[in-house]
Amino acid sequence: MSIDADVIIIGAGGGGAVAAKELGELGIKVMLLEAGPWYGNKKWENPNRERGSVSSNSIDDLDINLLRQQYTKNEHTMNAYEHGRLRWGPADRRRPSWYRNVPKNGFIWQATGVGGTTQHYWANSPRAYSMAIDDVWPLSYRELIPYYEKVEDTLPVRPAPTTAKEELFYYGAKKSGWSMLNTLNPTSPGYRPNPNAILHPNEQLMDPNSNLEEVSKLEGCTLCGHCVNGCPHGPSVDKVAKRPTNISYIPLALNTNNVEVRPNTYATRILTENHPKEGIRATGVQYRDTWTGESGELYAKVVIMSAGSIESPRLWLNSDLPQNSWVGRGLTHHYWDWVTGVFDEKDLMGILGQPHVNPFVGPTSGARLDYPGLGCIQPAGVSPGLFASLTFGFSENGNPFTQNPSNNPIWNQQGRVVGHELIEWMSNYRNTLSMMILTDDQPNKKNGVTIDPLIKDEHGPIPMVRYTASKEDKQKREKLVKMASEILHKAGAKKIIRTDWPSHLFVHIESTMRMGFVVDDNCEAYQVKRLFITDNSMHFNGIGGPNPTLTTQALATRTAEKLANIYF
């Protein structure tokens, strides 16, 4: 049997791109398949209009001018759920997105394309809480540290600078009695700058005589506030300020001359054989070209699934791989919530020396409060359309109500806001500060991904995704909401709304192909040899609440090393 590459990786997102670079550096030939488009590459000058080339393997194909044209920072163009450039769907934007069944109010926020969802992630790159790993996972936190360090150097990860919204958060957190942390490994509660995969601002940014458009073409963050809408700022693709994998790891992978990236290629089936010695083992991938609809097969010695916590289990289930009751199950997603305060200009002048918070300035999230055992709180600021929709439109509770102050002195309002009240809130947009709640929710077998028995798309039966929080998860979230409201209150917020996000918000999706249940501690499937996983799905749990990408990237680095030792 002729092979097309040593290793085929499915998915060029947060994990797959890391594995590609690490394997390429070891001299292993990699073919990296990606379902979506590739922005900032000369072989696809109009990636949403035309099919373009089949693949690219040269760093010379990367083009910062194209990236600047394509990542417009306009929130509708980039992030509209149905047809945004950073949506879950085919590159061709005339076509609908790929539907997933979320059988409640909620949605799955993922993006296709080289870089995957890291294209619009906020680049928050904290490590896991050690207490969520040690004596829980099949490996120890200590074993992860060298891999964390390698990823932190490569991305790189830096403490976020302070802008107005971080300063207001620190002020409120300090007044609430929390202490400051300056560690990468928090073991007790406290606040700190977010460890972000964002380059520090260029020194010329603060020079009043510099031209901001020119500064945006230099190395370093410009604090433009559009991490969530895609960052185009930098002198070349590999030196863009925010470090999604299409910026950080893909250029390094191409530099090895061992990695070929093939966008617009949707993996529909894992191909296997029954080997006399190894048993069932992966031999390749069946795919569908998203432009032409043509199917094909590609063969390799090893296959890595890195399609994300929804698609990796879907691909397993649609490939008739051996039955395993944990495939797709045990989903955690940090059971998010969102709390927003509005401030008086006079108070802001006193605290910040300026009359507005301006939530659209600075990194989308530049600070955090860590509480190992409970979860995290992050101040965050997004552009107005996203802010309105996430703060006032997206609630478990369609019946807005005003809190009775005697029941709860901290937040005044909860649930959806419409009509004149919505207009009133939005007129204060510049004076708002929001806090995101990430709960240390625990894996539960009833939560996760199954295959819809009735609905198919062009890639087979579609995934159906469900989640119900446990009583303990709800209690943790409630505590975090109170803490966040308290911080806003102490910082002087005049009115506080808790949005009460629906439980079916799927963003930090983890642990649907859990280590110890579906894969071993090298992330190789127990039941299918030569099949590895390097996305969030192999996490044993939700790592305690911190944002999962860095941990996935550390594990992808480790898995690349392990599989190279075993099979090459």
Place this chain on the structure above:
Amino acid sequence: MDLLVNHAIKLRKITLEIGGNVGMDKIEGESHSNQSHRGQLFEQIKSMMSNLVSTEHSSQPVSHNNSFSVHMSDKANSFHTKATFMAFVDAMIPSTLGALDLRLDEYIVWTLDNYVSIQGEWGVKNVQLSSQTAKILDIAAFQLISSENVKVPPDFSTYPDGGPFSALSPDDRFEAIRILEDLQVDLEVLPSPYRNNSGLIKNIITSIHQNVMFGYYSEWFSFGSTRLAYPENRRIERQNFIWDSLNYPGPSFGYRAVRGFLVDKFSE
């Protein structure tokens, strides 16, 4: 009482439209059940209507009009859908310069008709959800009216093409949405694909609220005459006066906003 009768006659017309059009946008493989379901739905709503008008009139005129209503044109259907979402977006972000002025009704219809795609016999196709969604809003509104829980009497003059939902006052529209979300309507009478599908109802109701806000406060209206074109053919044609009103400067190259660093370098 005359007023009530007029409302009832208007309601009846709309009800017939609902009954007559259920199943027109059916999903693959469900056509058979829709056919019989249409009859059931019609009978049920007819019976509710009869109860409403029975104090003054017999229910006879209702069944009298049955035959032609089944042939309601797509055009009337789309006028009805449009009127329903005009009423919805106007309640969400009222004038002046509200969501209706910015034609968010068009945006909602567009997104609903491009939200779900599935594999059909000859390839992938969109499930057109806008007209079915308008119908479930009407059914909820109808139930609200017939249970006499409206705060303000329905007024059919504002949206002549609309049904019960668009005849409600803005507060009552949200009350109708509430009973729909709380599943206090009979899910068996809803048109496909909402029939007995509480998950999809909740999903879409939240989504249309979010989309009015996202459409209104993002750059969508600034696309001007290209706002309903295929996404890659849209162009910013005018200033975003909503952003101006929020004092949001729009995408910027950067801000001179560094206040320092709380931590220069983390310790291990």
